[in-house]
Amino acid sequence: MQPKNKFLLGLLSSALVLISTHASAAWELNMPVGVTNISRETYDLHMLITIVCALIGVVVYGVLIWSLVKYRKSKGAKAASFHENTTIEIIWTVIPILILVAMAIPSTTVLRQIYDTSESELDIMITGYQWRWQYSYLDDEGEEVSFFSNLSTTDDQIAGLDEKGENYLLEVDEPLVIPVNTKVRFLLTAADVIHSWWVPEFAVKKDAIPGFINESWVIVEETGIYRGQCTELCGQDHGFMPVVVEVVEKAEFDIWYSERQEAAAAIAELTDQDWTLEQLVVQGETVYRTFCMACHQANGQGLPPAFPALTGSEITTGPIEDHINVVLNGVPGTAMAAFGAQLNPVDLAAVITYERNALGNSVGDFVAPIDILQAQAE
C-alpha cells in the first residue's frame, strides 16, 4: 500500500471512530441491547418488528411512488375504470393476518418469561414518592435496610449556572445496589401518585401505583451502573427522579449489605441518644433541603396556595404536637405527604426542630427522636 493511501485510510478510520463514539453518546438511534436475557430478547423482538414494518413500507411506498410517477396526468395518463377486485382484497387481508400471527408467537413467548417472577433470590420493595424512590430490602434477619434515592444533580447545573456533569439528571445520592447473576424480584408501589420505574438496559418498566404491589424481576449479567428515569407523569419534579442501579459482584454486595445493616442499627442507637436543639437544627437543615425545599422553598416562604409558607405559620409556631402530627401523617387532600414512614426518627425530629427554629421562626422548643417514636406508637 502506498504511504499516502495508508495515511488516508488511517485518517478515515480515525474519523469513523470519532463519528461512531460521538454517535453513541449523542445521536443514539436505537434501543439499548441491555444486560439481561429479557432485554436482549426484547431488543430482538423490536428489531424484528422494525424490519418487518420497513419491508412492508418498501413495498407500499414503492407502489405509491411508482403510481405517482407513472400515472401523472401531465404525462398523458388516462384513468382506468376498475374500482374493485375481490381476489386482491382477500389477498391483502389474509397476508397481513399471517404476518401478525408470525409476530404474535415470539411476543407471547417473551411476555410469558417476563411474567415469571418465581424463585427469586433477593426481594426489593420499590416505593415511589414525589419525587424520589425508596428501596427496601426484604429480609427477615437483622436490621431492615431501607433508604431513599434522591436526585444529586445540583440546582445550579439545572439553572445553567454551573457546567452540567456527564450524568446530568441521571445521578442520585444513593443508588440501588444489587448483585450480579442473581434473580432479583422487585415489588413496586407508590405512596402518593402513580410513578413508573424504568431501567432501559434491564427492559424493566413497571408502574408503581398507590394501593397496588406490582412485580418485576431481573438477572443482570454484567456489573456496572445502569441509569433510568421515572416514566409516569407524577407532578412538578417528574423529570427529576432518576433511577440508578449499581450492579456488583455477589461478594461485594454481601459486604455492602452488612455495612448497611450495621448503619441501620446505628440509627436505632442514635434515636436513643440525647440530642440538643443545636444538633437537631444542623441535622434538620440537610433533611429539609432534601425533602421539604422543593415545595416549601429554601427560605420557608412556600408557593401559596398549593405549598403554604412555613415561616410564621400556625403549624410551625403553634403547639409542637400538631406540628409532629402534620409531618408524620401529612394533610389528607393536599400535596403534604406523610413523612412518618419515609424518614427515620432522627431525621423527623431534626427537621421539625429545624422548621421551628430556622426559616425565620424561633420558637425555641425541640422534639427528640425518642419522642417521635412515642408519637408513632400512639
Add this chain to the structure above:
Amino acid sequence: MSNIGAIDGHDAHHDDDHHHGPAKGITRWIYTTNHKDIGSLYLWFSLAMFLLGGTFALVIRLELFQPGLQFVEPNFFNQMTTMHGLIMVFGAVMPAFVGLANWMIPMMIGAPDMALPRMNNWSFWILPFAFTMLASTLLMEAGAPNFGWTFYAPLSTTYAPETVTFFIFAVHMMGASSIMGSINIIATIQNLRAPGMTYMKMPLFVWTWLITAYLLLAVMPVLAGVVTMMLFDVHFGTSFFNAAGGGDPVLFQHVFWFFGHPEVYIMILPAFGVISEIISTFSRKRLFGYDSMVYATSSIAFLSFIVWAHHMFTTGMPLAGELFFMYATMLIAVPTGVKVFNWISTMFKGSITFETPMLFAIAFVVLFTMGGFTGLMLAIAPADFQYHDTYFVVAHFHYVLVPGSVFSIMAAVYYWLPKWTGNMYDETLGKLHFWLSFVGINILFFPQHFLGLAGMPRRIPDYALQFADFNMVSSIGGFLFGFSQLLFVFVVIKCVRGGKKASAEVWEGSHGLEWTVPSPAPYHTFTTPPPIAENAHARVETKGDV
C-alpha cells in the same frame, strides 16, 4: 367574524334560496341555525384553538431546545403539555371535523340542512364558553391543570391544583357539545338522505362520520362519568380513585381509556373519509374498494372498543389480559392496511394531478402509515415495556394526529374552500404551505422516535445530555412547522376575500352532489331533494368522464 359561507344572498341567487339570505350583523352568527354558518363557526373556532394549542407546543419546544431549565418552571411546563393536549384534541381536531360535517354532509346527501338545526346552534355555542373557562385557569393563582391530557388519578384528584374543578366542568360542556353534535349527524344521515341515496351510495366521508358519530355517542358519556367521579373525589369525600379510601387508581385508567381509545379513532375516521374523497378526485378515478372501505371502517370502530388497555401494559395487568389486548390491538393493522392499500390502488392507473389538497392527501397516506407502523410496534406488549411513556410514543401519536388528522383537515379546507367561498385559493401559496409543513413536521417528529428508543421519557421539562442534539433538531422543526401555519391562515383569509372565481365543479375530477350546486354554495341548498341516478353505485356521478 369573517364570512366563509357568508355569501351575500343576492350575488349567488339560486332557485333553492328564494326565501331569504343570511341575517345581518353579529346576530346572524349567534342565532344562526344554518348548517353552513355553523360549519364556518366550528372551523374558525377550531383554527383559533389550533393556533392557541400550537403556541403552547412552541413553549414546550422552546424549553426543550437545550438541556437545563431556561424559560419556564417545571410546573408551568406541565400546564403547557396538559393544555396543549386538551386544546388540540377537544378544541382543534374534533370541532374541525364537526365543522366539515356541518358544511358537507347535508350537501353530500342532498339534504336542506342538518336534522336538528336549533340544537346545532347550541352544540357550537357551548364550545367557546367551555374553552374560555378551561383557558382562564392559566390566569388563576393555582395555575392551569398540570396532570397531562390523560389526567391520571390520583395526580388529577388528591394532588391536583384547585383549578381541576374548572377543567371538569369544561370537559362536561365539551362532552355535551359532542354528544349533541353526534346525535345531529346521525339524525341527518339516517333521515334526510335524498330519495335514492341508499347507504351504500353515500360518499365515504358521510360513512366515516356516521360511524364516528356512533363512537362519540358511546364514549363521551363514559368521559363524563369519569370526570364526575373525579369531581366527587375532589369535593365530596368519595374515594373512587383514592387507594387510601379503598379506591383504585387503575380503575381510572380503565374508564379513561375505554373513552380514550375510541376517541383516537374519532379523530381519524373522518380523516379517512376526507382522504378517500380527495384521492379519488385528483386521480380522476373511482375509489377502489368502496365496500371494503366501509367494512374496514366499521371493523376499526368495533375493535376500538376492545383494545383500550394497550395503553396500560405497564400497570401490571395479569398475563391473560396483556395477551388479549396485544392480540386485539395487532388485529387493527388489518383493516387499517386495507384502507391504505385501497387508497394506493385508487391512485394506481389513475390520471393524477398534484393540487394542494392532493399533496396533503398523499402526505397523509405516507405519514399516517408511518404512525401505523409504530402503532403496530407499540402493540407488541414486551416491546411496549421499552417504548411506553417515552418520546417514541410521542412520535407515534403525533404522526397519526398531525400529518394524519390535521393534514386531512387542511386537505379538506383546500379541497372545499372554493365551494365555500366561490373563490380559488392561491395555489402557489397553498403548495408552499404544504411543503413547509411537510418538511417541518418530519424534522419535528421523526427524531423523537430516536429520542424515545434511546430512553427519553415524555412529559419532562429537562433531560440528560445524550438527548440534547435530537431535541434541538426537533425544536427547529417545531418552529418551522408552527410558523408555517401563519401562511395557512393568510391563504384562507386571502381566499375568503377574493380570488379567481370557482366553477360549480371546481375540480376536473370532482364527483358528488356538493359539486352540483354553484360556487359559492347558496345559503340554502337542496330545499327539494336532487334526483339520484338509479345506476349510480356508491357515488353520485356528476360528470361523464369520472
